[in-house]
Amino acid sequence: MWQRIDKEIRTMPWGVWALAALMVFGLSVAFYRLFAGLGTTTNLNDGYPWGLWIGFDLFVVAFSGGAFTLAAIVYVLQMHEFHPAVRPTVLTGLVGYGSVLVILVMDLGRWDRFYHFILFPNINSALFEVSWCILLYTLVLISEFSPVVCQKFGWERLGCFMKKIALPLVIVGVTLSTLHQSSLGSLFVVMSERLHPLWYTPFIPVMFFVSSVAAGLAMVIGGATVSRWVFKRTLSRNLVAELGWFLPWVLGFYLIMKIGELLAAGELGLLAANNYYSLLFLAELAIGVVAPLILFSFAAVRRNRNWALFGAILVLLGVFINRFSVTWWALKPIDGYFYFPSWQEIAIQVGVLSGAVLVYTLVGRYLPLFEGTVDVARAERIAQRSPTPQPAGD
Amino acid sequence: MTKHAILIDLTQCVGCHFCEAACQANKGLPADTQLVTLRFNEFTGEDDAFSQEMGRKQCMHCVKPACASACTVGALRKTADGPVVYDAAKCIGCRYCMYACPFQVPAFQWDRPMGLINKCDMCADRLAAGEQPACAAACPTGAILFGERDALLEEARQRIIKAPDRYVHYIYGEREAGGTSVLYLSDTPFAELGFPEVGYESLAHANEEVMHATPTVAAGMMLALTGVYWTVKRRNELMHRHPIDFEVEEAEHVAKNR
Ligand code: SF4
Numbered sequence: 001m002w003q004r005i006d007k008e009i010r011t012m013p014w015g016v017w018a019l020a021a022l023m024v025f026g027l028s029v030a031f032y033r034l035f036a037g038l039g040t041t042t043n044l045n046d047g048y049p050w051g052l053w054i055g056f057d058l059f060v061v062a063f064s065g066g067a068f069t070l071a072a073i074v075y076v077l078q079m080h081e082f083h084p085a086v087r088p089t090v091l092t093g094l095v096g097y098g099s100v101l102v103i104l105v106m107d108l109g110r111w112d113r114f115y116h117f118i119l120f121p122n123i124n125s126a127l128f129e130v131s132w133c134i135l136l137y138t139l140v141l142i143s144e145f146s147p148v149v150c151q152k153f154g155w156e157r158l159g160c161f162m163k164k165i166a167l168p169l170v171i172v173g174v175t176l177s178t179l180h181q182s183s184l185g186s187l188f189v190v191m192s193e194r195l196h197p198l199w200y201t202p203f204i205p206v207m208f209f210v211s212s213v214a215a216g217l218a219m220v221i222g223g224a225t226v227s228r229w230v231f232k233r234t235l236s237r238n239l240v241a242e243l244g245w246f247l248p249w250v251l252g253f254y255l256i257m258k259i260g261e262l263l264a265a266g267e268l269g270l271l272a273a274n275n276y277y278s279l280l281f282l283a284e285l286a287i288g289v290v291a292p293l294i295l296f297s298f299a300a301v302r303r304n305r306n307w308a309l310f311g312a313i314l315v316l317l318g319v320f321i322n323r324f325s326v327t328w329w330a331l332k333p334i335d336g337y338f339y340f341p342s343w344q345e346i347a348i349q350v351g352v353l354s355g356a357v358l359v360y361t362l363v364g365r366y367l368p369l370f371e372g373t374v375d376v377a378r379a380e381r382i383a384q385r386s387p388t389p390q391p392a393g394d
Numbered sequence: 395m396t397k398h399a400i401l402i403d404l405t406q407c408v409g410c411h412f413c414e415a416a417c418q419a420n421k422g423l424p425a426d427t428q429l430v431t432l433r434f435n436e437f438t439g440e441d442d443a444f445s446q447e448m449g450r451k452q453c454m455h456c457v458k459p460a461c462a463s464a465c466t467v468g469a470l471r472k473t474a475d476g477p478v479v480y481d482a483a484k485c486i487g488c489r490y491c492m493y494a495c496p497f498q499v500p501a502f503q504w505d506r507p508m509g510l511i512n513k514c515d516m517c518a519d520r521l522a523a524g525e526q527p528a529c530a531a532a533c534p535t536g537a538i539l540f541g542e543r544d545a546l547l548e549e550a551r552q553r554i555i556k557a558p559d560r561y562v563h564y565i566y567g568e569r570e571a572g573g574t575s576v577l578y579l580s581d582t583p584f585a586e587l588g589f590p591e592v593g594y595e596s597l598a599h600a601n602e603e604v605m606h607a608t609p610t611v612a613a614g615m616m617l618a619l620t621g622v623y624w625t626v627k628r629r630n631e632l633m634h635r636h637p638i639d640f641e642v643e644e645a646e647h648v649a650k651n652r
Contacts, residue, residue: 038487039504046501049489076619078626109487109502109509116486122468124602127490131466167623175615179608190464190601193496193592202600334498 019358026351029344030106038109041344047337050327052345053103056353058184058323060096061134062208063316066216067093067141068177075170082243084372085235087148088227089220091363094141095356097134102352104134126186133180140173152367181212188326196330198270198281201261204326210257214250215319217243218292222312225305230361232377233370237303244302247315251293258285280325288318398476398521399455399543399575400530401550404587405560406537407448409434416532420517427503429453429514430529435587447580449587452529453478453499453514454567455575456596463598464494470513476543476575477516485510494601496571496592516575543575550579572596 033041044051066089074082105111117131143162150159162169185208192200201207220235221243228234262268271278295301295311302308321329328339341349363369409432417423417430433449459478462470469484470491487509491500503509517527525531526540539546547568554561566578571592578584585591 035507037505037507038502038509039506044489044502045504046492046498049492049502072619076623076626078623078630107488109489109506109511110485111487112508113486116467116484120467120469120484122465124463124598124605125466125468125490126601126605127464127466127488129605129608171616171619171623174619175612178615179612182611183605183608186601186604187490189604190460190494190597192597192600193590194493202604205604 016358016361019354019361022354023351023358026348026354029347030102030351033106033344033348034111041342043339043342043345045337045339047334048328048331048339050107051339052328052341052349053107055324055327056349057100057103057107058208058327059320060100060353061181061184062212062319062323063215063219064093064096064100065177065181065212066219067144068174068181069213069216070220071144071170072174075167076174082239084370085220085224085239085243087145087369087371088223088235088364088373089216090141090144091148091360091369092219092223094138094145095360097138097141098359099352099356100134101138102355103349104131106348126183126189129183130180130187133176133183137173137176137180140169140176143169144173148367148369177212178209182206182209184208194331195326196277196332197265197267198262198277199326199330201265203257203261207254207257207261210250210254211319211322214247214254214315217247217250218312218315218319221247222309222316225309225312227364227370228305228376231364231370232375233364233373234305234376236374237305240305240308241299241302244296244308244311247296247311248293251289251296251315255285255289255293258289277330280321280329284318284321284325288315288321292318397474397543397575398516399541399546399577400516400527401539401541401546401577401579402450403537403539403553404448404450404578404580404582406535407432407450408535408537409446409448410534412532412534413529413538416528417514420520420528423512427512429512433588435582437582437586447582447587449589450578451497451499451588452576453516454497454571455514455516456571457573457575458571458596458598460494460496460571460597460601461491461500463601464490466490469511473518475518475521477518477521478513479515479518480511480513482510487511494597496597497590543577546577550577553579569594572599 029041038044042051070082070086070089073079074086105114108114117128122128144166146162147159150156150162182205185205188195188200188204189202221240224235224240259268262271271281292311292314295307295314300307301311411432414428414430414432418425418428421429423429430452431450433451435447435449437447455476455478456472459470459472462468462472462478465485466488467484467486469481469486470478471481472478487502489500489502489511491511492498492502499513501512503512517525517529520527527538530538530540539549541549547565550565550568554563554565561579561581562583564580564584566580566584566589567574567576572595578589580587
């Protein structure tokens, strides 16, 4: 047993150690932050009471949306061909939400009272709804992932039970996701005086929801290529291509909504202003919506792993720009206030994200995460054996 | 119950800061923390005449406060008596109220390890004891009037009518953000004094409209998902496309790995 652990530790790739180092450093800073207070460790101020952390929370939750999107596709629409993607994606969601929970606690002035949202509900508050949904949905994700753990340790009874209740779990999970992907947007409905009109709309919850579907799909598609390098396991090209087929529709819908909202509000003229705000807005649409929309319309792109990764990165970049715009970049400035994150904020954020990636990597190494996926090593062997290389794995 | 309010006639303010001091003393605040802030605005007129006009910032005690609507734990609440009160024992320090407030009033205790919110509560405890707020009691010129909101609005209108040259013809707070319980009169346009220009509707309305859609969305979503599930399942059955049974598949896997 000990020998085995010893051997595992010795053969661990250096990347894992690097992640662990970042995580330990970030968590030590986080520990310091908890006792030193927000003023001494962050650059947040009365003009910008939220910053980097909330931006990342929104972004991470958005791309964790792959879990509910895929669950809906596989279990509700019963397109079972996508099943191999479920486990890796649910795990992405799980580590994503885990990191968001940690950062949210960091962000509270009175972190010791984090449970107050259970004791003192205010049903009018978007943040109240967000907190509840994140809590409940994390529990759903844990349940959805539990069969993998059960399989590893041979707890067949429990595993089978969890699979039996998979459908109701999925329905509850998709509903919770819909609610809180959108209620993260609802957070900004009350901020009409602060958020620039290009971004402000009472429909921001719907936009958050739709873009989270796009980000979630992009995460699965891009992740397939990355996991091919890291884990030597990947989703079949057919599967990736079929997932990619959804993207232009989702992105197109999002684009129509974004432009349509400006039209309806009579704010289209703001786009022609050619100032910081209009450029920021157009950057999001050009990089994160129009470009990948065109790319993923081509079957050749959907079937090419590197191009698919590139397109997925564009989508994620767009959602990143969007989420940071509404929390930070597109807020109307207030005289005398300026915000740029402190090194502590960055260190904690990097540490927590590294921790998330580290957990994912370790689970990928030791748990049956990639069942039904393509074994790249085997594909390479086949390619070597046959005189004309077959595109089995790639 | 009467709806208490405060009317501040800035033309009578001499900038003595007594209100700030009285507030700090009454609340026992540290020296660098203020719930009421006077702000000097310096103007140079056309004839190079230099003048100073007072701006002022404190909680506006909105009739329908957005902060109370937004607060995660309901630590902020509009009382029937008029003030918007803050329950420091509930607050988790999430700072959402700071973004919800169109006047940027709630301030965070950045320097504390366990930070909370600083906000004026119109001296709700003094009101309960039948006294006026500390700032109103301290003002030597009578620039801060405490009373019932409707009566104060009427008083403000009368002042403008009686001395139309002395005032800008506007009562700040009458309609701002759906109406506030702190009202201002001034001889200088409010925008120049640093008063934010906010719409006439309470931001709480849009927020609550969206939030109250939640149960409908949740119920609709569950129904729709279940409906879609059964439809697809039935369709697959009719088309004799048997969905893959993952437990059977799983069993094969288990057998294989034994
Ligand atoms: S900081 Fe406190 S008072 Fe403000 S919204 Fe959060 S919990 Fe409510």
